[in-house]
Amino acid sequence: MRIAAIGCEPLQLRRVHLEDSQTLDVYRRNGGYEALKKVLDGMSPDDVINEVKKSSLRGRGGAGFPTGMKWSFVPKDSPKPKYVVCNADESEPGTFKDRYLMERDPHMLIEGMLIAAYALNSKTCYIYTRGEYKYLIDIMDVALEEARKAGLLGDKILGTDFSCEIHTHTGAGAYICGEETALLSSLEGLRGHPRMKPPFPAVSGLYAAPTVVNNVETLTAVPDIIKMGGEAYQKLGTEKSGGTKLWSVSGHVKLPGVYELPMGYDDMEKFIMEDCGGMLNDKQLKACIPGGSSVYIMRADQIIGKDVRMDYEGLVAAGSSVGSGGFIVMDETVDVFESTKNLTEFYKHESCGWCTPCREGTDWLVKVFKRIENGGGRPDDAQLMLDLVDNIEGKSFCPLGDAASWPIQSAIKRFPEDFKRRLSTDFTD
């Protein structure tokens, strides 16, 4: 597996190749905790939020919400404690970047969280890590202890009046807990059911107190934003999508891995065919899901020769979206009916059961897929699936319903041939 920066100086991946990169010593010798020092040496919480706003950093977990704006929603006058929660529940199929950030550079996350905590006047932070990543919790615990001993965590950080504690927390195998309100339910010791918004977590989150939930990659971008200034960070990317982005590449390429690209990297075709080493066994590209399993699947002809720009706006224009940056490349041997069935089974398994459209809809869809697979396809099945999806999309309690819908909608529309041949007669899309 390859870990590399393409088209930019490595920012988030700056230290991952160094020996003992997970240690405080290596982190500090390579610019670590300078941003925290800069913040504590004379920036006000509002200064920090303004820099993050200027950076155009958008949430890297999948929704892409502007981070600075999210932070500014936390009410300053609230008498309640405030919480910063790191979403390390990375479970979106095709996504594995946060894992390597935490494994190789845990102090970058700690520093990012401390700066966020300072900006939001929070004294307690939690890192919610998916249960399967137990080894990462162990790595984080060691790093937190190192930081505590060095006066970088706990009471009176670096001799200032700023005190903050960070704790690790484990999930236990539930995709839904990557949704921020479900994550907070889980962190409170409940079933991981999402909650009604509003109130948004910024107003009423963990223990009904103001809470900011940010993805690992979002928080690890913060130290660099502070060090170089929000404007300089934004300029690494495009106007609306600042900075760099990590892409987790998997599937049929010669060099799968984690790639850091500037936002607005100019050509998705070049990225697959050159940067990722090209197609495995030199087969033909058939399809690509660029943003984790929940986004629209793209046909090869939407990519080849189309100069698809890799940022939030560019991918939407090309017919998909950035999502979590989980890039799944599929060659000509893949049957999109089967790949869509696979993902639908995933969503059925991970639906939390809270709302009817998602719980019943995903179950029904899997039944239809299985019936078709077993030779029982009917002419109107494609329409049936689209109708079912139409009853889930936008009508479920949380975005998991949308996430389950989009792969099916786009697959039927863009790869009708893989569905048609299983249904008794032709259909028009």
Place this chain on the structure above:
Amino acid sequence: MSTQIVNIQPLSQPVDLGVEAATFSPEVEAEIDRHLAKYPVIRSAILPLMFIVQRERGYLDPPGVLYLANRLKVRVTDIWEVATFYSMIHTQPIGKYHIQVCKTLSCKIMGAGKVTEHCSQKLGIKVGETTADGRFTLSEVECLGSCGTAPMFQIGFDYHENLTPEKIDQILDKLP
């Protein structure tokens, strides 16, 4: 017409599981205390504590459930409610080595099916079954965040990636 008297117990009434609560060594109790100290609301420690009970007792059994209810000052049903939501919490005994083959898209297109098949043949069990000696349980699970190193499985908490039949044999044969 006779009236039947129905006694409705208040919700706070302890449920009698017919077992004694589990007990743990002072070291484990200290570990549990460290987790409880992290949260202003102790119920938050439910998942970390469930993993400890599982580690110590093999699975979340009724004595373990009762222990957690007492320790977290919640009802037994609160423990079951959470335990049954999360796929990594086991309320039934499982094998010493839990082989969890990732079956989601990236692993599937890179040969997850062959990994499952190979394990199944080698161990003589189907997916969802445990070997007669209680050593191995074979499961297929959803995405484990190892897509760039597919196909893969996790045994317990250990990641094993870029699997081939030879590599699987080596890994399984080496287990103590």
